[in-house]
Amino acid sequence: MATALSSMMLHTPVSSKCANYMPAGVAYSRSSCGSKAFPTHISIASKNLKGASPSSALGFFCGEDYTLLEGHGKPSLPRKVNSNQSSPKGQVRAAAYNIAVLGAAGGIGQPLSLLLKMSPLVASLNLYDIANVKGVAADLSHCNTPAQVSAFTGFAELPDSLKNVDLIIIPAGVPRKPGMTRDDLFKINAGIVRTLVEAAAEHAPNAWINIISNPVNSTVPIAAEVLKQKGVYNPRKLFGVTTLDVVRANTFVAQKKNLRLIDVDVPVLGGHAGITILPLLSKTRPAVEFSPEEIEELTVRIQNGGTEVVEAKAGAGSATLSMMKCCSKY
Template structure:
């Protein structure tokens, strides 16, 4: 007989969040689990609390939100202390923005987070108060303005930076670059001063330039660790998985597509030939899907009729990357994600590819993804390199220019 969900546990409805190993590590609602919650890595739970298999999906993908249930004959309220075995402090810089708010909510749901620090230049107190009412274990604290930035960052294990502005009608790419580059500069310098050993996740666009900016700033501060600086390109993977599953009528939970290169326009290169499970595409399908993945951000902007950009899907993708990082920090030995990082896979100093994450950051690069590419992918890879190279150099030049200006004043 199916189990009946507990409506009261220690005085209220409780959801147990569990993080399991899987192939694609996708943050999602498809659950799978063994007989009891006590079997889930990362949680200590009374053995008489079980998970109802009717809520569960296939046993593959990673971050899970599982409901606590009990046997129907045990019509009683259990008092259980649910504690992650490991807990980490995560700081979100730009937490009151369109990405920051949903991202904060998703991170708040992680059982691996004990403290969630939210920073912005304004309006963050209300966001923190709102999130603090969610009955998950992490403590939420707000920090407003430059004077509170250092306290926000001290002791952080993971720092996520969605701060910045989206490109708006009439704004040139140079306008976007100049505004966001300055924001990233200020925040990364604060990270270097207050939590130099943290994993740094940069979402602020243009990622192809903001990651080189961050690297140069960390070098100037003497704390650069290329294994812990990540450009969050997970949204490209999320979109590739979604679009291909829809096109080929596959179960989304099974689909995994590596996306390499960069995080803008033609620098985004989904490797459809490496799709798992194996599936064949016509030449027309390859071109259609590649172009759609590359221009998916525009698809959202147009659908929102100029009223916004891809904030919810970006928050989802960023939360997936945060959860993967936390699992790696917690000792999971099977964590792989695509990210824009310092790399030697190509002649470019930075490149997005699949990497293996560990407690000290990047442990390995999955070079096999770049082997045996299709003719279309090989040509696209060569075509993206000049544009990506220019974006990287633009970021480096920005730091050197601002340093020279500061030295002359």
């Protein structure tokens, strides 16, 4: 989902203000809350799939050649082959993963689930939400791709949604509304993530967990602590998805400098909230010169891109943009 390109040790307070501290663009090993330290691991892409060839990106359609899928990005999921699937002549058999989306009926969960249904990497897709998920599952089940879609509604069905899954993606939570910061979501979304990760620890302790719910800077450390308490914490399997900041940086720079978007790569460090988002414009590829005014303008727009979208969409959420852009073909 996202690629970690470097790692470093950090000490980050986990509170409602954590979103103002934790960097993004790197993989984190550790954070702390007061005197209590615990590790976290956040993986963020500073180079997404846009630069890959059509056959090596997500390869959405089953008629494509997937020979380049393996090894694209690090760390990559171990190859898991569904032995029941046959491969057309000249094609490599697609890897098959069982995936659960927790919060699949929401503004992020629905388009994300559609993209997953389109991927040949997915064998089964479990869609969970507290309501309205059966219609989403019914709709997606009509797509002519192999992934089997199942719906799970309400907390009583949460354990079943997690059985035998390889990857758990959590977009569940309340969206930001105009005037709200990501910190304002903390009290509600922190509790939601805690509950879902507790279930994941009990029913899918070996699964990868990707957290989208904001504030990511705080929800990922919370998840790490829950997994530690359950005795199943693995820092290599817990991720916070903040590729969105890289997507925005690439888009805005390409527009500003009249570059082909497919060629642009802007590393982004820091967190996923306001001034903690730090685009390294001097490291932009291809090399390009920025005036001080352009640096200020681009940095502020990248940092406040989420607010721009939230205000325009009146609280419908902004991560959908990331999902669609990261996975589109050029």
